[in-house]
Amino acid sequence: TKQAAHISLQKIGEGSFGKAILVKSREDGKQYVIKEIGISRMSSKERQESRKEVAVLANMSHPNIVQYKESFEECGCLYIVMDYCEGGDLFKTINSQKGVQFPEEQILDWLVQICLALKHVHDRKILHRDIKSQNIFLTKDGTIQLGDFGIARVLNSTVELARTCIGTPYYLSPEICENKPYNNKSDVWALGCVLYEMCTLKHAFEAGNMKNLVLKIIRGSYPPVSIHYSQDLRSLMGQLFRRNPRERPSVSSILDKPFLSHRIFRFLTPEVGYIHTHTHTHKVPGTVSPLTV
Template structure:
């Protein structure tokens, strides 16, 4: 640590502490993670050194760059580049409710996926993907960091069983005490994508029990239709409760609306290198559903290190689930796989094509229903506006509109100036009549009184003529 000068502490978690430091040689800023290893067993120390060796081999534009590591005073220190732009979590909170544009979200998502692809292709699980572990550089580049709890998979069928991570990003299989695999990282990626679209966590609850229930059910508020159908459909795929139904990171990047953005972040040489690497290093298989099971060592009690102890969120918080031992599940899966392989053939390309076509038709029908709903809503708004206009016009016209509908001419002309009846001279107006109407409808009311007694009106006019 004599080469570095501590500036401030920027984080603390289960892994240890993180400090912002300045190099005494060139003045550059770095982040140093301090991990206590004095209480670790020799095996755990070897695992930690192995993880550091993995970090040293990571070199990608979208992964926080490792610089060096050393052990001192019972602690392991890992030195990494410092991202001046802060993390994505702070960026989301700084929006104050203003949604990000979709172009920005897709650019960030592609960079995160490129980093995760680089990791998964090398049989490494991140295990702690969250917005706090996604950083922004000075120029806005996204970098995935904090591989302090990642482990290298020693074989393609080995699955990590450690329940790690912030509760908001736990996958259903972890809550149900099932093995952690690369598809659990995909679930966490979906949680990050949801945060970028809504500025909120996908799964929130007042207590841990309800949170676990929501995660297991896969129930979350829908994303605004302000975003494209492609983006919302991808989010639904990332949140599939069955891990096998979630897409791999390579298939996510194969989607046209994302693949056309890759060239913005990787050079052609790096693109060729990254995507040829996937062909050489196949992603680890998640289950043994078809074919014979992998070779297993002789049965016997396997020691479980403290870091690998299995926690049971669902059982711990009283969520009713059927608990099964992982070893029994592996045997049961292998036996079931043999039986299915005997009686059920693999899906044929034609069946896959038909299924894909059905999904496309369902999606098309859903879009049509959305359009019809929007059209009906617009039609209802027009109808309400017209109705309001008619009511306003009727109020303005008042009695005039009602009386003119019977004769077609204005009330004044009909009763006082036309229709064969003359208005009486002012001197012959009855003395009990008011000099001026109390309101603008009084002369209509008097006209209605004359209509009610037509014969008296005619007789009175004859008497006037005789006189």
């Protein structure tokens, strides 16, 4: 069996999708994460939907997205094999700071990489739908990789109107709280929540119960970010947390902001799908216009 080709090391997570197991491949000796999704109790429609999602995953190849390796079905379960990120997740990295804030440079480098990943996803008309610090991983060399499309859905999918709110409530956007459909700007709100965590080491919206949390989110009230961070960064935060999704910037327009756009070239590899334009006189030398090929 395909499963037997992997030596199980430890269970590393349990999510809305099923469980994640860290394994070692008998083939190449490398470590991978296998996600196990129980499909035996699913309707045939849901099963088809899961297979469709795996096909979407299989086509995702980007330096800032956790790489899919293969998938197979055995004994009523669907297994998805993904690369393992040795650096752990951003949530653990934030907690290990013990209250010591990250330098702005570090935050901006992380933000740009998360945005490059999310742009790749949104350009393909896909919603991630589960952006949170526990789903953003670090490789051994400190590269950011967005992971776990466990409940991503193709944007124009008719099967499911992307309304369900699953998982961690801290990242819920006002529109989801009001039971409106999930859209690409809901991913942008969640990105704002992650950015806030990177700056303050805390959740932007916290409450003792769901009712109060929803109230805070709908009001859009959160403790301000320390003024030792730049005006650019703090003002971006305010834009990501606009209550009306239409007023939030798209991921492309976030990357177009001058204080971020000049950082992009550090994370570009030739195949990412951005091109360098020649520097115009009015631009700061060395900046890159993120033009989609």
